[in-house]
Amino acid sequence: MVRTSDNCWKVNWKPILSVTVSQYMVQSSEAVTSARAMDEVTMKCLWDFVWATPCKEYGPTSCKRKAENPAEWAGFMIHSMLLLLYLVSMICLLHYDKALQITWADITFQVKDKLKLPFRKTHQYRGIAPFYIYADEQCPWMCLVQTFAVWWMLARERCKNLDGFIFQKKIGTDSVSVNLTDGMTSNAFLKCFHNKLLDIGVDLHPYGTHSFRRGGCQFLYKVCRWDIRDICDWGGWAENFDNPGIIFKYLPSWNNNPWEKPMKDPCHACGRTCH
Known part of the structure; x- marks a missing residue:
């Protein structure tokens, strides 16, 4: 579309x-x-778009105005919530429908710039191993903590006693449901995701429901240089690394460059980064 x-x-x-x-x-x-993996470059474009969105009040929108201004489908508040949803799915390696189920009760603030999210893929099989997320000032467009802080402040302006779903049902152009038990649906997420890609001029067709989890694996492997064993443990795919093959379906893809490898440290003699 x-x-x-x-x-x-x-x-x-x-x-x-x-x-x-x-x-x-x-x-x-x-x-x-395979769905194309969401990469850091695209995430930065989404992050830049959010902060370029003016923070203003939106009144009732007529059908005529929607037709004349299709790009004005959401405001700063909705864009901030969606960006947080993308980052949670990508950094925590969650399928988007699992991320939509996260509630405020699942979040624990412990110390400065630290977020505890006790929700991951293996929770249905054994005890929940929480995520510990830290701030990253060097790469704010991939930082879950800062984005979460922005959405927390916006949500607190609407309701001081936060309860229910973190990702709420979109109402109008830039508002969410006053009932915090009204979470965003999967269909609403996909519609908003497609609109966001159109906003930044990215073809939406190669992207699918696994784009963020696949992109998270590739980001941790190629950019953060995590060991595959650590990625499996973080995502909860293979306990004791006894079934590592499942992660490899998230690393290569014909929609991305299957031969792209993580950058090596430069050689001390020649300065090259040969593999």
Whole structure:
């Protein structure tokens, strides 16, 4: 779905990325198209877009105004909440529908610039191993703590006693439901995600529901230089590293560069970074 010059929407369907087709291919033992991983460059564009969004009051929006201004589908508050949702899914290696289930009760503030999130993929099998998230001033567009602090302040302005879902139902252009038990739905998330990609001029077709978790694995491996064993332990995929093969489906993808490797430290003799 792309915006045209006359402010209309044009829908281009790619059946290979359809949920129905993907389920059929799984049942038929066919290879399913991998979603393109969300990378740091795209996340920075999303981060820049949020802070370039003016913080203003939005009144009722008529259908005519929506048609004339399709890019004005959300304001600073909604963009901030969505950015936090993207970062939680990516950094904590969560599927987006799991991230949508996080409530304020799942968050524990312990010390300065430290966030404890007791929610991860393996919680249904054993005791919950919490995430410990720290601030990163060098890379704010990938920092979960700072983005969470912004959304926490915005949410506190609406309700002092926070309860219920962190990612709330979108109401209008730049507001959320007053009922904190009204969480954002999966369909609403995908619609907002597609709109965000259109806002920054990125083709939405290669991206899917696993883009953030796949991107998180590649970010930890290629940028942060984590060991694969540490990524498995962080994501909760393979206890005691007894089944590491599952993570490799998140690292290579024809939608990304499968031969791209993490940058090595420069050689002390020649200064090169050969692999």
